[in-house]
Amino acid sequence: MKKKPIGVGLIGLGLISRAHIMGYRDAKGEASIIAVCDSNMSVAEAAAKNLGARAYSEYKALLRDPEIDLVDVTLPHNLHYEVAKAAIEAHKHVVVEKPMAVKSEQCRELINLSNAAKVAFTVAENTPFVLAYREVENLIRRQELGVPRLIRTLIYGSEVERLKDTSNWKGRASGSCGGVIIDAGPHSFYLLKWLFGEISSVQASSTKLIEESEVEDHAIVAGRMKNGAIFSTEYTFTAEIPWGERLEIYGSEGSLIVDQLSDPPVRRFLGKTDTSGQPVLQVPYDPTGWKLKSISRGVCDFVKAIRDNRAPTIAPWDGYYAVRIAEIAYQSITHSGVLLPVEEEIPNADRLMTSSQVK
16 A cells, blocks of 8 residues: 655745655655745745645644644854754654754754654755765775865855845845854765764865855864864855855875866876876766755655654754864954864764765
């Protein structure tokens, strides 16, 4: 007998919700969007009409809907904790956009609450669903780059329009609770832990180019990995170029460069005399679709995890970890860029996800 589709309620209908909707559609009948919610009722009604769903303007009303099994939260950062907590307490499965919350203690509470309620909980981190990074993982696990010495990431794109709009939450400290570090940083912090293990020390600097904004629009977070490698991550919201991500790995046996706007996106260098590099042909050039498709895969994976009664690919503690590293980065900035140790023990610290878990 075919199982009833998982009933989904979407809370928040901004730009990122489109990728989430795509994920539920790609779940091939295993999930059905029952209701949508937005503080602007006309936005909710328009989306509901398009999706054949019910419309709500109050998220607590949506949580009372008995047909909803899974709640998807794509709201401004300052609302993640409040709404995710209410959804868990309503005994719904929950996926919340990154960052999981804006404080690590809030993340801990959400994880503990979800465990007590015995509901599935995850953060919408798309990194392990990016095809390029999955291929990088394969190369690393086969030790084809040798011992990592230097790791660099860059996340780039333009949020200038939203940062200049004083009515938009993106550039307001009260809505975003931080700029590029809390917004883009979790992607790199997750990537580093997934591929290389934990970070041992952090130092950071930030600046603000957009005058109307209240939050940093450029930052560098650097330090050392517990495996000895040096890392440097950089983020900018002021690059007038399509959104992209770059990863550079310099190892003892070779190097690798990933850039989503380059064709090919992944190129491997076999040593100091390999001036042209070798393209990794398994990864297609997809500058406009790589991010959307990876977010969709992550949402679809969560549906399948619920259906198969397994843990989601993105462990909740990994979402916590990313927020905790962001907190330490902000502490470093407050103390003029001092190098700070990452002293606490992160739960599930030895967990290394393999691509076999990503379907």
